[in-house]
Amino acid sequence: MAHVPVLLAEIVTQLQPVDDALYVDATFGRGGVAKALLEAAGCRVIAIDRDPAAHPAAASLAEQFASRFQFVQARFGGMDKVLASLDVEHVDGGIIFDLGVSSPQLDDAGRGFSFRRDGPLDMRMGGCGQSAADIVNATDESALAEILRTFGEERHSRRIARAIVADRPFARTVELADVVRSAVPGRQETIDPATRTFQALRIAVNDELGELRAALHSAEQLLIEGAILAVVAFHSLEDRLVKRFMVERSNRAPRAHRHVPPAGTPFEPTFRLSRTRAIRPGQAELHRNPRARSARLRAAVRTAAPVNTAVA
Numbered sequence: 324m325a326h327v328p329v330l331l332a333e334i335v336t337q338l339q340p341v342d343d344a345l346y347v348d349a350t351f352g353r354g355g356v357a358k359a360l361l362e363a364a365g366c367r368v369i370a371i372d373r374d375p376a377a378h379p380a381a382a383s384l385a386e387q388f389a390s391r392f393q394f395v396q397a398r399f400g401g402m403d404k405v406l407a408s409l410d411v412e413h414v415d416g417g418i419i420f421d422l423g424v425s426s427p428q429l430d431d432a433g434r435g436f437s438f439r440r441d442g443p444l445d446m447r448m449g450g451c452g453q454s455a456a457d458i459v460n461a462t463d464e465s466a467l468a469e470i471l472r473t474f475g476e477e478r479h480s481r482r483i484a485r486a487i488v489a490d491r492p493f494a495r496t497v498e499l500a501d502v503v504r505s506a507v508p509g510r511q512e513t514i515d516p517a518t519r520t521f522q523a524l525r526i527a528v529n530d531e532l533g534e535l536r537a538a539l540h541s542a543e544q545l546l547i548e549g550a551i552l553a554v555v556a557f558h559s560l561e562d563r564l565v566k567r568f569m570v571e572r573s574n575r576a577p578r579a580h581r582h583v584p585p586a587g588t589p590f591e592p593t594f595r596l597s598r599t600r601a602i603r604p605g606q607a608e609l610h611r612n613p614r615a616r617s618a619r620l621r622a623a624v625r626t627a628a629p630v631n632t633a634v635a
C-alpha cells in the first residue's frame with residue numbers, strides 16, 4: 324500500500340521551498356514529502372530513512388530529479404554525520420521530520436508493527452538491533468512495566484507486564500495482543516487495549532525519543548538563519564518533546580510569574596516560532612485519511628544566534 328503523507332500542503336507552506344536551497348527530509352518513507360518539495364521549487368533534497376524498504380521509492384525520485392535528489396539509508400539521530408559525509412555543513416532551506424511509521428510498514432504483517440495482523444514480533448524499522456520479541460521475552464517484569472508506562476502512557480502497565488511475563492516467550496504479534504487485551508480490566512475503551520503496549524514497544528525497539536532528541540540538536544547546529552525546522556508528530560510523547568524544544572529555544576518557556584524572570588541563564592533564542600499552536604489536519608483531510616487523526620505539525624525559523632552548548 325502507498326503512504327499518503329499527512330498535512331502535506333501545510334508542510335510545504337511552512338517550508339516555503341525556494342530554488343537552489345537545500346532541504347533535508349529526515350523521514351523519507353515513500354517520498355511523498357520529498358517529492359512535493361522538489362516539485363514546489365528548483366531546490367535540492369537530501370533524504371534519510373533508516374528503513375531499507377525506502378530504496379525503491381528513492382531510486383525513482385533519483386531518476387526523476389537527478390542531481391537535485393540524494394538518499395541515504397541511515398538513522399536521523401546521526402544526521403549531522405550523514406550530512407558531513409556528503410560534505411554538507413549547513414542547511415539553508417529546512418529540515419522536515421514526519422515521524423512514526425509509514426502505512427506500508429504498518430500494513431506489512433512481516434514487520435510486526437500491527438497488533439491486528441499476525442506476524443513476527445519484530446518492529447525494527449532498520450532491521451537491526453533488539454526486536455520487540457527480544458524485549459518482551461528477556462526484560463524483567465518491573466523494567467517491562469516501566470517501558471509500558473513511560474512509552475505507552477499505559478495505566479495498567481504493571482498488570483500487563485505481569486501477564487506478559489507469566490505467558491512468555493512470545494514470537495507472534497497476535498499472541499501478545501491477546502494477552503494484553505485479557506490483562507486490561509473493563510472493555511469500555513474506544514481504542515484497542517493493545518494499542519499502547521505496541522506503541523511502547525515500538526518506541527523502545529527503535530529508541531524513537533532518543534533519536535528525536537539527538538536530531539533536534541543536530542538540526543539546531545545545521546540550520547542557518549532563516550531556515551525552517553518542521554516536525555509532524557503522531558503521539559503526545561514526541562509532540563511534547565518537540566514543543567518543549569521549540570518553546571525553550573525560542574525563549575518562550577513559561578515564567579513562574581510574569582514579574583519573575585525565567586529561571587536559568589538567559590540565552591539568545593536560536594529559533595523563532597512560526598506560530599505558538601500546532602497545526603492540526605482539517606475535517607476534509609481527517610475524512611480522507613483517518614491516520615491524520617493525531618497529527619500535529621510544529622514549525623520554527625532558525626535565527627542567527629549561535630547554539631548555546633550549555634542548554635541540554
Ligand SMILES: C[S@@+](CC[C@H](N)C(=O)[O-])C[C@H]1O[C@@H](n2cnc3c(N)ncnc32)[C@H](O)[C@@H]1O
Nearest residue numbers: 350352353354355356372373374398399421534
Ligand atoms: C510517517 S513515515 C514518513 C512518510 C514520508 N513522509 C512519505 O511521504 O512517505 C516515517 C518514516 O520515518 C522513518 N524513520 C522513523 N524513525 C527514523 C529514524 N530514527 N531515522 C531514520 N528514519 C526514521 C520510518 O522508517 C518511516 O519510513
